[in-house]
Amino acid sequence: MLPLISAGASGLIFGIGLTVSGMVNPAKVKNFLDLAGDWDPSLAFVMLGAISVTLPGYRLLRKSQSPWFTSKFQWPTRQDIDSPLIVGAVFFGVGWALSGLCPGPAMAALPSAIPGVLGFVLTLGVGATIAHHQKRLKDLVEKNASP
Amino acid sequence: MSTEFTPWLSFFGGVLIGLAALILMAAHGRIAGISGILSGWLTRTDSSTPINTAFLVGLVLGLPLTALLSSQPISIENDTPFIGMLMAGLFVGYGTVHGSGCTSGHGVCGISRLSARSMVATATFMSTAIVFTFIVRHVFGA
Numbered sequence: 001m002l003p004l005i006s007a008g009a010s011g012l013i014f015g016i017g018l019t020v021s022g023m024v025n026p027a028k029v030k031n032f033l034d035l036a037g038d039w040d041p042s043l044a045f046v047m048l049g050a051i052s053v054t055l056p057g058y059r060l061l062r063k064s065q066s067p068w069f070t071s072k073f074q075w076p077t078r079q080d081i082d083s084p085l086i087v088g089a090v091f092f093g094v095g096w097a098l099s100g101l102c103p104g105p106a107m108a109a110l111p112s113a114i115p116g117v118l119g120f121v122l123t124l125g126v127g128a129t130i131a132h133h134q135k136r137l138k139d140l141v142e143k144n145a146s147p
Numbered sequence: 148m149s150t151e152f153t154p155w156l157s158f159f160g161g162v163l164i165g166l167a168a169l170i171l172m173a174a175h176g177r178i179a180g181i182s183g184i185l186s187g188w189l190t191r192t193d194s195s196t197p198i199n200t201a202f203l204v205g206l207v208l209g210l211p212l213t214a215l216l217s218s219q220p221i222s223i224e225n226d227t228p229f230i231g232m233l234m235a236g237l238f239v240g241y242g243t244v245h246g247s248g249c250t251s252g253h254g255v256c257g258i259s260r261l262s263a264r265s266m267v268a269t270a271t272f273m274s275t276a277i278v279f280t281f282i283v284r285h286v287f288g289a
Binding site for chain 2 (some may be wrong): 003004005006007008009010011012013014015016017018019020021022023024025026027028030031033034035036037038040041042043045046047048049050051052053054055057058061064066067068069070072073074075076078079080081084085086087088089090091092093094095096097098099100101102103104106107108109110111112114115116117119120121122123124125126127128129130131132133134135
């Protein structure tokens with residue numbers, strides 16, 4: 001039970017943070033991205049606030065042996081800058097600017113039941129599933145191609 | 148539509164997001180990247196589906212709980228037409244999984260790990276979004 005409670009609490013605090021910071025409001029994100037317009041720098045303060053906790057916090061956690069409820073930390077290990085990283089980020093940037101939503105705020109804003117938000121989350125799932133299967137297919141082809 | 152610059156509330160909200168990310172790493176050894184958690188949950192690829200489910204349930208409950216506790220109204224203003232929102236969702240879903248992360252996974256967690264990959268990804272989606280916004284709002288005047 002404790003593992004589930006801790007994961008739920010993490011999600012809940014994340015959702016409260018997104019709401020309090022104003023990031024659930026697409027207009028606020030769009031105005032952050034509009035440097036030449038009615039610029040609202042709030043989003044930069046959200047990132048600053050978050051990084052000021054995670055940067056020192058991750059450093060401390062790196063020194064501990066294992067997480068509370070599982071055997072090992074899943075720190076990402078990849079370091080290569082490959083084309084999917086860039087292509088994916090460009091796709092994301094266009095969709096983010098068009099809607100003012102990224103995955104976290106979109107999920108957090110679901111209970112508002114605003115049609116645009118509901119539609120966004122629906123196609124978000126479709127797009128994520130397409131990319132997932134494309135990746136799987138590519139891995140499969142590469143595996144068969146190598147001797 | 149114009150929005151009010153909220154440095155303190157936004158910084159405080161950011162601190163909460165950072166705390167949430169620390170809890171997920173300390174408890175489950177996981178990066179708090181929403182696109183990764185969401186796609187892992189949708190495609191049932193990783194072994195921690197119950198953990199993902201619990202996290203996502205909590206995430207969805209954050210706004211209603213804040214609304215309940217706060218006297219301030221929570222504004223969600225969307226002026227993008229419905230068809231635009233559908234296209235945007237597709238782009239964000241595809242892009243974040245293809246590019247292995249979004250604002251949380253790359254922008255917050257990755258930068259905090261000083262990952263070059265995440266810094267490049269964050270710079271790319273930020274600059275793409277800023278250029279796209281400039282073209283739409285100031286070249287086409289939408």
